[in-house]
Each structure stands twice: as C-alpha cells, then as structure tokens.
Amino acid sequence: MYRGLFLRSVSSWLRKHGQDIDYVILSRPYVAMKFINDLRKNSRATLLFYGVDIHHLRLREMAKVLGESPESHAEADEVEKIERYIWSMVDVIYYPSDQETAYVKAISPYYRARTIPLLGFRDFASPDEETLSSRRDILFVGGFDHEPNKDAARWLAKAILPIILEGQPTTRTWLVGSNPTRAVLGLASEPSITVTGFVTDEQLAEYYSKARVVVAPLRFGAGMKGKVIEAMRFGVPIVTTPIGMQGMSEIESELPVHMDPVAFAGAVLTLLVDDESWRRQRRIQSEYVRRHFSSDALRDFLAADIAP
Secondary structure, three states, rough: OOOOOOOOOOHHHHHHHHHHOEEEEEEEOOHHHHHHHHHHOOOOEEEEOOOOOHHHHHHHHHHHHHOOHHHHHHHHHHHHHHHHHHHHHHEEEEEEEHHHHHHHHHOOOOOOOOOOOOOOOOOOOOOOOOOOOOOOEEEEOOOOOOOOHHHHHHHHHHHHHHHHHHOOOOOOOOOEEEOOOOHHHHHHHHOOEEEOOOHHHHHHHHHHEEEEEEOOOOOOOOOOOOHHHHHHHHHEEEOOOOOOOOOOOHHHHOOOEOOHHHHHHHHHHHHHHHHHHHHHHHHHHHHHHHOOOOHHHHHHHHHHHOOO
C-alpha cells in the first residue's frame, strides 16, 4: 500500500504499476475524466464510480430557479456528455438515491448502477428522551460557496425567518459552514442571524447539541443531501424541502417537507415550541438513520463489488 505518495505524473505511475491495482474508486465527473482513460489503458482494475449526484441534472434545476440562459444550457450539456462517457467506461456506478440510479439504468440497461448508502456512521445520538431547556436555536449547515446553499441561505433569511420571528422573536439562526460569500456574510446584518464560517468537527457537534431545529431550505439540487442525514444522526429534528429529501422517499411522508415559505416557517415554529412533536420526530429520524446509514450497512454494500 502506498501512503503519502506524491506523484508528478499519474499517467507514468500507472504505466509502471497499473497491473498491480485491483480496484479503483473514482468520484466526481471532472476528476474521474482525468484518470479514467489511463486506468483502462494500463490496468485491469475494476472501476467503481461514485457520482455524489448527477451534476447535469443539478445544473438544469439550478437554471430553472435562478434563470435559464444559453450559457447554463451549454454547461449542463457539456457535463452530461462527460457523465455519460464515464458511465460507459466503468464497471459499477454508485449514486446515493434510487432516483439517480433509476435514471442511469434508463440510459442503458447494460450499466450496473447501484444505490449506495451516502454515509456510514459508527455512532449516533441516543434516541432516549432528553431535557429540551438548553435547545432553542435554528441551525443551517452547508458549504456556502455552493450555489444551492447560497440560494437556500438567502431564501431562509428573506422569506422564512421573518415569519418565524413574528411567533418567536428571540430565536437565533446559525449559518454554519465554510466559505461564506459576501452575500451570505451580509445576512448577518440581521441581529437574529449569525454566520460562523468554517468550524471543526468538534465545534459542529457542539452546534448540533444546542440546536432545537435544523433547516435545509434547498430550492434546487440533485442527489441525497448529507446535511439532512447528518442532522438525523445528531438527533435534531429537521425541516426541509422536497429537494432536501431527494432519495429518502421511505421517510418523506413522516417529516415536515415544504416548498411554501409559510408552511416551512410553521413547521419550524411547531418544533420550536412543541416538545412532544420534537421528540416524536427525533425518534422517527433516529430509527431511519440507524437502519440505513451505519458503517456496517456501508461495508456490506461494498462487499458485493469488492472481493475480500
């Protein structure tokens, strides 16, 4: 096994060592495209592609919300060509939602596409009852250089939080995550909003431990959302949109999922003040995430494609 190996040229390294490789996991279209031809040429390795989400579908959805243009169509078309090429070149295709897996299979019945657990946790928040007196705030977690998260932060601040503050005027909202843009930082001009920037894993866990409600007000995007699963793992009830619940149809009907800002705000207000609703949703989420996103479930899934 090579540890900490710096390569000036992956191509030349593969020419020398490619036959020693049994399996390769590739991820993200633009990254995979850099290596896939050399891997096929210089090795007999089984190529596994983890797509995270189908990028060209996300780009098309983003354009519908933010405004379509010749440039947006051209970018989505180019990414679609890349993704389809990668699918044709690999042995197994992984996406974290059933919808994306079905989309790939519809392109070609010869593709081996499987729905992979997005995350594999070793530990989870206790589903036991807890005192809620220390929990009072709203939390939104994301990388804020990512367009879906930037748009969600703006929509939350402008369309949803004013309604929430009418009912609970002392509620504070925390926008936690790396690379906040100038526009996102500007949202902190509202006294009820704090933008933290990057936090460590330990600090993030602390924010979850104090949050009363997690929100994921995404208006576009593709694939299963790690932030939604993470909230479930930490045992904090979440309010999101149909975009935020992509790939989780099994539980969608049991959670507050709203595209209308008034309904979204109403669901948050319920969880802020109703302890029984809070505990009931926590139990539902905890059972779901333990069943689908444990490290054991992920290991067993991969074992079907990687020989021991």
